[in-house]
Amino acid sequence: MSSRFRHVALIGKYQASGxxxxxxxxxxxxxxxxxxxxxxxxxxxxEESQADGVPVGRYKALTVEEIGEECDLGLVVGGDGTMLGIGRQLAPYGVPLIGINRGRLGFITDIALDDYQATLVPMLAGEYEEDHRNLMHAQVMRNGVSVFDALAMNDVVVNRGGTSGMVELRVTVGRHFVANQRADGMIIASSTGSTAYSLSAGGPLLHPALPGWVLVPIAPHTLSNRPIVLPDAEEVSIELVGGRDASANFDMQSLASLAIGDRVVVRRSDYRVRFLHPRGWSYFDTLRKKLHWNEGGS
Structure with missing residues (x-):
């Protein structure tokens, strides 16, 4: 079978020895x-940033923007962190991505390295499942002005400082005030990110087809402050009311320091990431494998 994809960007951290x-x-x-x-x-x-030393004339190095304009597929080799980074950058171009897992968990880089050839042959010929994931658009607003702007695929997290106590956060959804919460922080996770930090903080799993987010307090002072699932059509605002050395993280890959009165505002982005999976792929198969469900069962 010949490939329906003619120009493929190979993306990943080139781990070498000697x-x-x-x-x-x-x-x-x-x-x-x-x-x-x-x-x-x-x-x-x-991808150009990882291509220092690639033999000249063998594989042409492209910037992310050039990949978006010239390639019809990105093949990402690495872990979920690698996929998160390139997924955000290529989403505006609509380039589909296939992930080969070279990391640990691999919720979104789901093809085993040992099986990549047998798996990719039919996929390259057009036999695949397509899966779209919405991005989050986040801004840090200070005195009515945006001082930080980022996209996130997994989550936006407001955290207390490493040596400080709890932060106090004012949470608003759409035009409605929710609550002032004292906690170590707050997570706004997409359905994709519901298997990441949100899950370890007690949040629920969201199927990726759901157009929703989950709002999860981190170690809340009041134990009745529980995770809540929200529609992603609503803007979520988290204002820092009290606390020192707080920060906002975006997919744990970019960071903004917060001052009292700053608001972290999260909206659904206009961009989506396109994932391609092997034919017959199921989100539930991924959960069973990665979360070790049914181990020891019949």
Whole structure:
């Protein structure tokens, strides 16, 4: 079967050993994947920021913007963090992404490295399931002015300082005041991010087809402050009322320091990330495998 994808960007952290680590060239795994893609009739490109030392003339290095404009598929090799980073950047271009898991959990990089060739052959020929994930658009507002702007796929988290006590947060959903909450922080997670920090803080799992968010307090002072599922059509605002050295994290990959009176405002983004999965893929299969459900059962 020939590939329906002609221009494929190979994206990932090129882990190397020995002399290769010094040169920054593609490691053996990435070279094998690139050669496999070429054998399927694909022209292979690499992402520029990771491509120092790639042999000249072998694989052309592109910026993320060039990948968005020139490639019809991104093949991401790594963990979920790698996918989160490139997914946010390529979402405005609509480039679909396939994830090969080279990390640990792999909720969104779901193809096993050992099985990638057998799995990718039919996918490259057009046999796949397509899965769209909404992004979150977050801003830090200070005196009515945006001082920080970011996209997030998993979550937006307001945290207390590392050496300080609880923070006090004023939470508003749409035009409605919810509550002032004292806690170690607050998580606004998408359905994609419901399996990340939100889950460890006691939040529920949300199926990715649900157009919703979950608002999860982190170690709340009042134990009746429980996670709540919200429609993602509503704007969520978290204002820092009290506390020192607080910050806002966006997918745990970018950070903004907060001052008293700052508001972290989260809206549904206009952009979505396009994931491609093997034919027959199921979100429940992923949960069973990654969360070790039914282990020891019949």
């Amino acid at each position: 002399g290769r680590a010094q040169s920054g060239a593609l490691d053996v795994v990435m070279e094998d994947i690139a050669a496999f893609l070429e054998a399927q009739g694909c022209t292979v490109f690499v």
